[in-house]
Amino acid sequence: MTFAKKAFVFSVLTAMTAGAAATAQSALNGAGASFPSPFYQRAFSDLASGGGPRVNYQSVGSGAGVRQFIAGTVDFGATDEPISSADAAKVKRGVVQLPTVGGTIAIAYNKPGCALKLTQKQAAEIFLGVINDWKQLKCAPGKITVVHRSDGSGTTFAFTNSLSAFSPTWKSRVGEGKSVKWPVGVGGKGNEGVAGVLQNTSGSIGYLNQAFVKGSIKAAALQNKAGKFVMPNLKSGAAALNNIRLDSNLAGEDPNPAGADSYPISTLTWVLAYKSGNGAKAPRIRQAIAFLLSPKAQDKADDLGYVPLRGTVLNSAKKAVGNIGS
Template sequence: MTFAKKALIFGSLALLGANSAAFAADRLNGSGATFPADIYTKWFAGLAKSGGPKVNYQSVGSGAGRKAFIDETVSFAASDDPISAKDKAKVSRGVVQIPTVGGTIALGYNYPGCNLKITQKQVVSVFMGSIDDWKELGCKPGKITVVHRSDGSGTTAAFTDSLSTFSKEWTLGSAKSVNWKVGVGGKGNEGVSGVVSTTPGTIGYMSQSFVKGAIKAAAVQNKAGQFVLPGFKSGKAALSGITLDRDLAGGNPNPSASGAYPITTLTYLLLYKTGNGAKTDALKQMVNYMLSDKAQAQADDLGFVPLSEGIQAQAKAAVNKISQ
């Protein structure tokens, strides 16, 4: 083989290797929260269409996403509840936590003929099992079947956090998983909404974006005494009073603002502070796209609440902490 041919072959192999490395750097794998799945799907499709990195996101629940992040089997994770100090200590590469969007957790129910308005105390009684007939909620008689998450869930953490402030009857604590006294389980927001949509007499908690078809959202009494439906305006009122801590975590499980929906939460991305290598630029591009005004403006149409200007600015600044 001539020198020229060898040079051509080695040059082609080098080019192929460089292209493969670039291809790998342009592919990101993430997993976690089901709560923001609808808007993340929209955003990642828009990002790819604009020439940005391709993102493969698996909505497997905040708990599973957190484990994958700790095990370093993903490029990033998503969680509806902020990472705990205990879990953060397990990540040797450091953690950059960034809020991406807000959302309301609806009490979705399937009971034809019922226009449900429910007090905070009644919410707790239903999910504790002490109210088990629809007539006790002002609807026609019938058995109430509670539907809850069966997996570790940031949605559950936010929901039970609110229930802990609603009534002393709630004794199950606030966590991604609790020992439910009543009801049936569904995996992910998809699982809970799937059971509710196909089973009359059921009620469950889910991202507002999953309220569709046979599912209706209950008007929940807020701290100001108003019965409020989940939505853009009520979610925005709830999120307006949130102040983030140094890890960019924040919440208000029972906001006092007029018109605020009482079960509203932020959702977060978890990224590695170091060790991102060739994927660093792609990760930054992904997060910056999600935090852009264009992306945030799409939140309302999908049942979410855009970040306030203050939280958005803090989130954008945190992107610079993502390094190689």
């Protein structure tokens, strides 16, 4: 190869490497809750396809997402439990917290031939280990394998928060949190991990976002506060989320909402952005988060197993995007 050709090849490779580095550098990085991951991945893919910024979202769980956000190693975090005031105080750049989508947390199971309807008391007793055989639930007999999250999780917080509302025994023995001391069961990392254990374990039962209920995994009908047995879906989730009133930090929850149509374990999920210190990335961060709230993304939420935001909650979230400064 002549010197000229070598120089040409070197220049092409240098340009390609520089281009790849520039592309990687220009991508935004987010991390956190696994609950909304399918929604985020689809929305961010659509955003990039339309010429918007590329976003790398890592589904690592709410606990890890909040830790990375506090450490400043991501452009935004994501959590299914609103950030605590103590954690927010650690973020010197300031916190912009806003809901992005809603969803229902299914009590999901793999037990062929069983159509499960659970009272709130039964739901708590399964995860307490009091109910440990499927015959106690009027299904074919066999050991119940409980599956729970092994990582710090906002899904776990929302689920255990509801169990505490359902059962005084659960509240006193276990309580609620992103991580709890489970009386029984095996763990899976992320909603993905729990779904994997459920898919591969006949006779298992666990909790996960409705979006992960597929294949051999079925969702139980769960008794709500009004005494009705309801399935986790768009209608029941929307009815439940209508009970949530957001505070000044756009946080809010209702672990056992009223209403005959409400599914009792329904939650919002939040993005955490920085008020300042975003530099030249600020416009792209605002664009990416605003896209999650756009009709193009929200209109696909139901098909992906989520509850789209509407009304005051959506308007408040859109307004908060403007607080993400450079």
